[in-house]
Amino acid sequence: MTQADTPTRLDALRRWAAERHRLPPESLHLHLAAGDASFRRYFRLRLPDGTTRILMDAPPEQEDSRPFVSIARRWRSGGLPVPRLHATDLEQGFLELDDLGDEPLQTHLQGETDPATLAWHDKALALLHELQNSASPDDLPAYDAALLGRELDLFSDWCLGEWLDMARPPSWQALRDTLIEMALMQPVVTVHRDYDAMNLMVHGDDLYLIDFQDAVAGPISYDMISLLRGRYCRFPSGRFAAWVEGFRQSAIADGRLQSTLSAEAFLQQVQAMAAQRCLKVLGIFCRLTLRDGRDGYLQRLPHFLHHLEDSLAELPGHDEFRDWLTGTFRPALEERLATEGIQTGSSS
Structure with missing residues (x-):
């Protein structure tokens, strides 16, 4: 079991998102949206108004999210189609992104x-x-x-x-x-x-x-x-x-x-x-x-x-x-x- 899969880490991600949106943690339901060949995992967050976001869980011991954040900001400012960053916590390895759906x-x-x-x-x-x-x-x-x-x-x-x-x-x-x-x-x-x-x-x-x-x-x-x-x-x-x-x-x-x-x-x-x-x-x-x-x-x-x-x-x-x-x-x-x-x- 990787660190990204542990209940403790998922609970921390839920608390982080709940604090950001001023919601009780127990009201947030995170659904696994995707995983990849790295230690990163992606969860879909549905907010009370129906808006959805993607939460990236990238354990900092295994994944350095700084390049992703830096490149996302530069490319988006240059007009390239990349997901918007709504929040970042590099210390914990949590990011909140636009939800681009489920159609690669x-x-x-x-x-x-x-x-x-x-x-x-x-x-x-x-x-x-x-x-x-x-x-x-x-x-x-x-x-x-x-x-x-x-x-x-x-x-x-x-x-x-x-x-x-x-x-x-x-x-x-x-x-x-x-x-x-x-x-x-x-x-x-x-x-x-x-x-x-x-x-x-x-x-x-x-x-x-x-x-x-x-x-x-x-x-x-x-x-x-x-x-x-x-x-x-x-x-x-x-x-x-x-x-x-x-x-x-x-x-x-x-x-x-x-x-x-x-x-x-x-x-x-x-x-x-x-x-x-x-x-x-x-x-x-x-x-x-x-x-x-x-x-x-x-x-x-x-x-x-x-x-x-x-x-x-x-x-x-x-x-x-x-x-x-x-x-x-x-x-x-x-x-x-x-x-x-x-x-x-x-x-x-």
């Missing part, structure tokens, strides 16, 4: 070829342009070589070492170096860092940004591939490339990219960025399972392996690593998942 973007996705799915992704990409053009990366932590490397090492340490008990292939270091180098050659912008459908809330006809506390100053393509190679869809290569080219043209038009950057060169940078994130996610999902005891993440590994294979297939070089991925890693992954009772199906 993935609830509106109906498959890779569905017109509504495509339209929502167009809308999410338009919001990404707005984010990069409106939010300065100044004062955000740098998405530098050290951080990119630590993320990649999650794959070798947790997925290979801890979960599969496999050694890194000889080709690993060359791929690792290439992915870091290609990320660092991109222009630096504000990066949400988890620009996935689950962190875009549909509220009315608009999309709102949530879960942005890990934002960094980093590569221009990172959030785009978080969306297009996320956990819910696997788009055909032609559709993916068309979105990437549309992004390139928009970024050139408003000055985020140099006009001399060709479509082919940018697509290769994007594929490398996607490979970096897929490797990181494979490692994180194994760590969440093994270290944190979280359920449901192993089932997602085959999906991100498909994404990784799609990205590497379009990235020149690294044939040795691709062969290892297909001939050694995939069979080992599927065998290990089978021992957990998880059927992977045929690759496609």
Whole structure:
């Protein structure tokens, strides 16, 4: 049981909200609205006038809410769609936010070829342009070589070492170096860092940004591939490339990219960025399972392996690593998942 789940902490959250709204604590009923991969939990508070708010419980021993508060204020003042902060108590780790409802973007996705799915992704990409053009990366932590490397090492340490008990292939270091180098050659912008459908809330006809506390100053393509190679869809290569080219043209038009950057060169940078994130996610999902005891993440590994294979297939070089991925890693992954009772199906 985490600290966020203890009755004592929930009672403290109820007393805090009751004091803020000058209501008796016993009159407040908090309903769990959501949890995530961290120690944060979200509760819905209904006030006597029918207004609802979201209460964030972020135990300060495990979660530092200061970046979330700072970024929320800056982005909102810049006109970006983020929840309003109604109250903050950083010492206790309690925040009161706008209630954006219960419809993250993935609830509106109906498959890779569905017109509504495509339209929502167009809308999410338009919001990404707005984010990069409106939010300065100044004062955000740098998405530098050290951080990119630590993320990649999650794959070798947790997925290979801890979960599969496999050694890194000889080709690993060359791929690792290439992915870091290609990320660092991109222009630096504000990066949400988890620009996935689950962190875009549909509220009315608009999309709102949530879960942005890990934002960094980093590569221009990172959030785009978080969306297009996320956990819910696997788009055909032609559709993916068309979105990437549309992004390139928009970024050139408003000055985020140099006009001399060709479509082919940018697509290769994007594929490398996607490979970096897929490797990181494979490692994180194994760590969440093994270290944190979280359920449901192993089932997602085959999906991100498909994404990784799609990205590497379009990235020149690294044939040795691709062969290892297909001939050694995939069979080992599927065998290990089978021992957990998880059927992977045929690759496609």
